[in-house]
Amino acid sequence: MSDDSDRHAAKMAKKKAARDKIMATKTDEKGLIIVHTGKGKGKSSAGFGMIFRCIAHDMRCAVVQFIKGGMSTGERDLIMSRFSDICAFHTMGEGFTWETQDRDRDIEMAQAAWNKAKELIRDEANKMVLLDEINIALRYDYIDINEVVQFLAEEKPHMTHVVLTGRNAKDELIEIADLVTEMELVKHPFRSGIKAQIGVEY
Amino acid sequence: MSDDSDRHAAKMAKKKAARDKIMATKTDEKGLIIVHTGKGKGKSSAGFGMIFRCIAHDMRCAVVQFIKGGMSTGERDLIMSRFSDICAFHTMGEGFTWETQDRDRDIEMAQAAWNKAKELIRDEANKMVLLDEINIALRYDYIDINEVVQFLAEEKPHMTHVVLTGRNAKDELIEIADLVTEMELVKHPFRSGIKAQIGVEY
Incomplete structure (x- = not known):
């Protein structure tokens, strides 16, 4: 190896030692409350990526879609056709509110989705439950944020991961979450x- | 419906009209250069979510992992065992640089991964190619950023989507990208x- 490489190896060995030391202090396991929010892309995709990760590990999991866009969802078809034995999939709601223009019906749909979500989270067989776009329903107060926070704090089984997505996550949710990622929009092709x-x- | 609901319906109808009008101006289709960067979680998961989306739509796609961590990757096993007919999967490299401590070998691995990536992108059968964690290899200059930018600008087939992930995306890459999302870390459970x-x- 060259001198350059030797210096690099020494530097990296030091980095590794520091990292190993830190990681050794991380010994707890628990089900996490995970939030993907922000105006950027990837909130739902990252949620579905985690669901596919669970499927890959043979961990039972479930998805509730709180908002169904007008477009077909590929992930839904894939999960329902290939992995329905390990991942339950429920799509509630009729589309974004500006598509339906009926607040009473939207509230009813959101409440039904939340009831389904509670049932799935209470079932300890599910190791991860993805509540896709629930933040939209919370933002419009179709579901009470205090009820959601209280449920997650008091009734979520200790080892169950719950992933909540959608822009404008409420402060109350961020407060109780373990892992929060803000997807920030840097550049978007719609603009061009x-x-x-x-x-x-x- | 109540007065409240009437007002809501009118407001939402207005929103929908405005949105429909904007969307009608978006008529182009082209393969996008998509970047997921930032210190937050979800960069790779969102990339894999898009790959699963393609698989769901029967679109041929491919993944090159530029950095392989010490941990097993569930997505890899799932894709290779269930979807190898539609999604090629290549893992190059031996792990993060502080795991291997051998710069010469890392450079060799990164170059091999980049050569595989070029081959997969040039093949128009692939509608999406995910270059997972390539930004790490670019950051350490294991691959030349100018070569990557030039290749994407000149040789990427018009309709092929290329997704590049990893923190510290270089400015040159962001410059030519169509869609850039910065995953920002708000809260992380390692801290507790x-x-x-x-x-x-x-």
């Missing part, structure tokens, strides 16, 4: 006239 | 002594 495309947006 | 857990971290 590119339409939503299969595989990317849906 | 929770270790990496199956289904969440790997």
Whole structure:
């Protein structure tokens, strides 16, 4: 190895030692409350990525979609056709509120989705439950944030992971969450006239 | 409906009209250069979520992992065991640099991964190619950023989506990207002594 490489090896060995020392202090396991929020892309995709990770590990899991867009959802079809034995999938709601224009019906749908979510989380067989776009329903007060926070704090089984997605996550939720990621929009192709495309947006 | 609901319906109808009008101007289709960066979680998960989306739509796709951590990757096993007919999967490299401590070998691995990536992107059968953690290899200059930028600009087929993940994305890459999301860390459970857990971290 060159001198350069020797210096690099020494530096990296030091980094590794520091990292190993830190990681050794991380010994607890518990079910996490995970929030993906922000205006950027990837909130739902990252949630579905974690669900596929669970499926890959043969961990039973479940998805509740609180908002169903007008577009077909590929993930839903894939899970329902190939993995329905390990991942329950429920789509509630009729689309974004500006698609339906009926607040009473939206509230009813959101409440039904939340009741389904509670049932799935209470069932300890489910190791992860994804509540996709629940933040939208919470933002419009279709579901009471205090009820959600109280339920997660008091009734979520200790080892169950719950993933909540959607922009504008409420402060009360962020407060009790273990892992919060803000997806920030840096650049978006809609701005240059590119339409939503299969595989990317849906 | 109540007065409140009437007002809501009118407001939402207005929102929908405005949104429909904007969306109607988005008519172009093209393969996007998509970057997931930042210190937060979900960069790779969101990339894998998009790959599963493609798989769900029967779109041929491919993954090159530039950095392989010490931990087993569930997604890899799932794709290779269930979807190898539609999604090629290549893991190059031996782990993070502070795991291997051999810069010469790391460079060799990164170059091999980049050569595989070019081959997969040039093949128009692939509608999406995920270059997972390539930003790490670019950051350490194991791969030349100028070569990557030039290749994407000149040789990427018009309709192919390329997704590049990893923290510290270089400015040159962000410059040519169509869609950039910065995953920002708001809260992380390691800080409270929770270790990496199956289904969440790997």
